[in-house]
Amino acid sequence: MNSTLVMAPKKKSSRVSWARLDPDLLRIISKKLFDIFSFICFHAVCKRWRAATSISDPPSKFSCVIDWPKGKGKLDDTLRVYSINSHRTHTFHVPDARFYGPSDGHMLLFECDRSIEECQSFLNPLAWKERFVPLDVPVDNVDPISLGRNLIRNDEPSFFYKDDEHHFLCFWQSEKNDWTEIRVPFIQTVAFYDHKFFFAEWGHQNKRVGVIDETTGVLLSYLPPPTDDFYHRYLIATDGGLLAVEMKDGMSILPSLVNDLTKCQFEVFRLENYPQNSHWIKLSDFRDLMLFLDKQNGFSLKASDFGGFKGNCIYFITSGSKFPK
Secondary structure, eight states: OOOOOOOOOOOOOOOOOGGGOOHHHHHHHHTTOOSHHHHHHHHTSOHHHHHHSOTTSOOSOOOEEEEOOBOSSSBOSEEEEEETTTTEEEEEEOTTOEEEEEETTEEEEEEEOTTOOEEEEEEETTTTEEEEOOTTSOGGGEEEEOOOGGGGTOOOOEEEEEETTEEEEEEEETTTTEEEEEEEOSEEEEEEETTEEEEEEEOSSOEEEEEEETTTOOEEEEEOOSSTTOOSEEEEEETTEEEEEEEEOSSOOOGGGOOOGGGOEEEEEEEESTTTTOEEEEOSOOTTEEEEEOSSOEEEEEGGGSTTOOSSEEEEOOSSOBOOO
16 A cells, blocks of 8 residues: 655744834834833834934933932032833933033033033934033023923923023024023023913012013013912923913922922913913813923823823922933
């Protein structure tokens, strides 16, 4: 009896080459990486993954918290960045510069150049863009601010500085390829919304919110504050409007000195009908929004854009840490 040996067909391997994923699929995956460090690792996997994404145009991301320890009489060269999304801390050593704070995707660095002259610059570490602060700006009086410009994908740096008895707001204008400098009253909070700067002026005589046009630098108008007690305050730009947040703890101390948040209360207002009939309405809740505050800055994110996070919440940092944008 003759028998015939029949060979079974070879099964195709079910293994998928991750390096050959379609570029459109890679872009979709990259948009889900809310941690900037994860996005950088994604971009560095291989040439195909790198070609599908742009390191200078990262997706919407959950912000990180920056902290840097102070040494004996000077700032340490260690920079710590904590990811709120992944709960991981990344440590960097910056021996040639001192870090002064973040501003809309840029980090303000102080260093000494070869001519031994003090200089400062805003560096975007992703796009590797650098904006040097004008030489006549006092080195020790610069305070970088985060304005939430990512709402319109315009992440240019801004800062305050004090010279003698005057205060100035400076911001970079790409159209002019130069800094614009505006003299302003003493203010502690500023927001960027609808191509305008909104700042809270709070002095012995004036309690109001000023509005400056970004393009012309002209002071457009003054608005009344949400309340007469709008002292520990924040202005925050959101997709749905401009918010004002008042922090109360019953002891009239500064936000930077708060230790027990259980004693604090927050009131949130939204600006309505600007500029025809401007007024503030108090919100009972802000639904899908998450508000993030440090001792002087604030910004907002939508909880629905980030899985696992809850809206209608305020997150407050009491230490010297700051939020990069």
